[in-house]
Amino acid sequence: MKDARTIGVFDSGFGGLTVLRALVERMPQARFVFAGDTARLPYGSKSRRTVARYAAESAQFLVRAQGAESLVIACNTASALALDAIQDAVPVPVLGVIEPGAQAARAATATGDVLVMATDATVQSHAYRAACSGQGLRSLEKACPLLVPLVEEGWTEHAVTEEVVRIYLNELRGEAEAKGMLADTLVLGCTHYPLLRPVIERVIEQMPRDRSAIAMRVIDSAESTAEAAVRLFDADGRAQAGAAGAETEIRCFATDSVEKFERLGSRFLGRPVGKVELIDLGG
Numbered sequence: 001m002k003d004a005r006t007i008g009v010f011d012s013g014f015g016g017l018t019v020l021r022a023l024v025e026r027m028p029q030a031r032f033v034f035a036g037d038t039a040r041l042p043y044g045s046k047s048r049r050t051v052a053r054y055a056a057e058s059a060q061f062l063v064r065a066q067g068a069e070s071l072v073i074a075c076n077t078a079s080a081l082a083l084d085a086i087q088d089a090v091p092v093p094v095l096g097v098i099e100p101g102a103q104a105a106r107a108a109t110a111t112g113d114v115l116v117m118a119t120d121a122t123v124q125s126h127a128y129r130a131a132c133s134g135q136g137l138r139s140l141e142k143a144c145p146l147l148v149p150l151v152e153e154g155w156t157e158h159a160v161t162e163e164v165v166r167i168y169l170n171e172l173r174g175e176a177e178a179k180g181m182l183a184d185t186l187v188l189g190c191t192h193y194p195l196l197r198p199v200i201e202r203v204i205e206q207m208p209r210d211r212s213a214i215a216m217r218v219i220d221s222a223e224s225t226a227e228a229a230v231r232l233f234d235a236d237g238r239a240q241a242g243a244a245g246a247e248t249e250i251r252c253f254a255t256d257s258v259e260k261f262e263r264l265g266s267r268f269l270g271r272p273v274g275k276v277e278l279i280d281l282g283g
């Protein structure tokens, strides 16, 4: 596939494969290179400075060593804390997941009040609050630090996970109601949470409706990010012709735990990830 457009996709781990999946569906003729910084995951508990350094190194690998002509930062934490630093580190266009997520929230909400579940670092950055506010929305963000390890463990359909989700959502709904919000949309602001979507939707279904009795829509930014990537990186449609299929070229790189990436990654990508290559980006 010599003439294929090369798109780099980056995440702190393999959760970002949910974004890659949405990209492949829309641009099956592109060549994708994915880097998961599994050795240094989680980013969600780290400082801005550290996340920026790690993410810039991965971005440089994708551009310099793998020839990426554009980058999608699938990691919410890196998008929230380090989008500018990544853009400064590479000479190609860079797209994060926060703005597309806020746009999807605006399209979904009727009340204009939005809830966001994310990592600690993403919540502390208030990147979603800023992006939602830019869309004219009120938002309330909640850090849910236990969810990434549960997904990493493969406990996506587990009673413990369901209970943890219930506790977080009860707290979030309680805080929102105390602020007088009528939230009708929940943004999954972390790469790993789409894997918990069935559990999250089930818990929401079982919760008493708030005083306005409105239903809650769950959205993740993978789809809207992929749509934004098509508009920005494939305006001439070169990568879009044809259907998504096994022939789309995808190369995956990880900084650690290649076997785990190969084993669990298929759940995120929706098909086998193939042979994952080990890379060393430094400490």
Ligand code: DGL
Pocket (backbone or CB within 6 Å): 011, 012, 013, 015, 016, 041, 042, 043, 044, 045, 074, 075, 076, 077, 078, 119, 122, 148, 189, 190, 191, 192
């Ligand atoms: N990729 C991160 C995110 O979307 C979750 C995993 C981590 O904390 O590194 O925020």
